[in-house]
Amino acid sequence: MTCSTEVIEYMHQYLDEEILEQDKVKLKKHLDECEDCAIHFHELKKTIALVQSTSHIQAPANFTENVLGLLPKEKKQAVFKR
Amino acid sequence: MEALIKKRIKQVIKGDQNAFGDIIDIYKDKVFQICYRMLGNRHEAEDISQEAFLRAYVNINRFNMDLKFSTWLYRIATNLCIDRIRKKKPDYYLDAEVPGTDGLNMYSQISSDTRLPEEDVESLELQALIQREISKLPEKYRSVIVLKYIEELSLNEISEILELPLGTVKTRIHRGREALRKQLRHV
Numbered sequence: 695m696t697c698s699t700e701v702i703e704y705m706h707q708y709l710d711e712e713i714l715e716q717d718k719v720k721l722k723k724h725l726d727e728c729e730d731c732a733i734h735f736h737e738l739k740k741t742i743a744l745v746q747s748t749s750h751i752q753a754p755a756n757f758t759e760n761v762l763g764l765l766p767k768e769k770k771q772a773v774f775k776r
Numbered sequence: 777m778e779a780l781i782k783k784r785i786k787q788v789i790k791g792d793q794n795a796f797g798d799i800i801d802i803y804k805d806k807v808f809q810i811c812y813r814m815l816g817n818r819h820e821a822e823d824i825s826q827e828a829f830l831r832a833y834v835n836i837n838r839f840n841m842d843l844k845f846s847t848w849l850y851r852i853a854t855n856l857c858i859d860r861i862r863k864k865k866p867d868y869y870l871d872a873e874v875p876g877t878d879g880l881n882m883y884s885q886i887s888s889d890t891r892l893p894e895e896d897v898e899s900l901e902l903q904a905l906i907q908r909e910i911s912k913l914p915e916k917y918r919s920v921i922v923l924k925y926i927e928e929l930s931l932n933e934i935s936e937i938l939e940l941p942l943g944t945v946k947t948r949i950h951r952g953r954e955a956l957r958k959q960l961r962h963v
Contacts, residue, residue: 706950710931734957741957744906745925753808754822758800761829765793 697724697731705735709742781845788836800829803846806927807853813922814857816911824860828853843936850927850937854919861915902963909959917952924949 704721707713713721725732781802787795807828812821831852832839839848910918923934931949935942 702954703950706946706953709953710946710949737957737961738953740963741953741960742925744902744960744963745910745921745956748813748903748906748910748926750805751809751812753804753825754818757804757808757822757825758797761800761826762793762797764826764830765796765833 697728701728701731702734705731705738709738778844782841785836785839785841785845788833796829796833799832799845803849804829806846807849810850810853810922810927811857813907813910813926814854814915814918815860816907820860824856825853828856831856844933847933847936850923850929851939854923854937858915858919861918905963906960909956912959913952913955917948917955920945920948921952921956 701721701724704713704717704724708718708721725735781799784795784798788799804825808821808825811824811828812818815821815824828849832849839845910921913921919938920934923929923937924931929937931942931945934940935945938945940948
């Protein structure tokens with residue numbers, strides 16, 4: 695069964711926290727009745743959780759010193775070069 | 777925070793490079809992370825992050841003090857990443873570092889007879905897999921997904937950073953989520 699794009703649109707509005715209260719009720723009711731859509735919605739939420747689970751990484755050591763070392767000595771000269 | 781940044785920017789405009797060092801320290805991890813998740817490669821991410829800060833420095837006079845500095849800086853970084861992605865040769869990935877394996881550096885410093893706990897290995901593999909799938913997204917979806925779910929920025933901020941209408945940002949996030957769902961559903 696292929697459900698209306700309206701339901702998919704509600705899912706995305708829900709994920710963006712922009713769904714209207716009455717549409718949220720419609721979405722919940724539909725998800726209770728339609729397994730395909732319930733799976734779709736679950737997969738979307740899982741996807742977000744997976745992306746958010748990618749651990750936060752840090753800039754390499756000495757990053758600040760390296761960039762400061764690359765700065766033009768006289769700012770005005772650098773502007774003239776451009 | 778914004779008041780401190782603006783104070784530092786004024787010092788930079790007067791010629792104080794150390795004040796710019798403070799700005800780099802505050803934003804380097806965020807900028808590096810955007811570049812790493814966009815490019816999927818540590819070496820390129822470092823290169824582009826450096827370039828982003830250099831451009832911010834050289835163009836600091838053009839920064840509009842009414843804006844959030846981070847919005848302007850992330851815009852520079854994102855644009856540089858998008859340019860780099862567009863210029864990439866198709867065979868680039870053949871010799872690229874496997875994305876998401878940075879954590880291994882940490883473990884490689886542990887003595888070799890220390891066994892890795894199973895779940896840590898799994899987690900590193902999973903991280904690499906997720907990064908590979910993010911890297912497969914078309915660049916217009918990749919940028920919104922990275923800004924929304926890795927940098928945790930609001931749709932309005934993303935719209936300002938990418939200079940796109942809010943409606944376009946929403947559409948791209950929806951499509952990006954659907955594309956990633958198809959790629960990650962069996963994980």
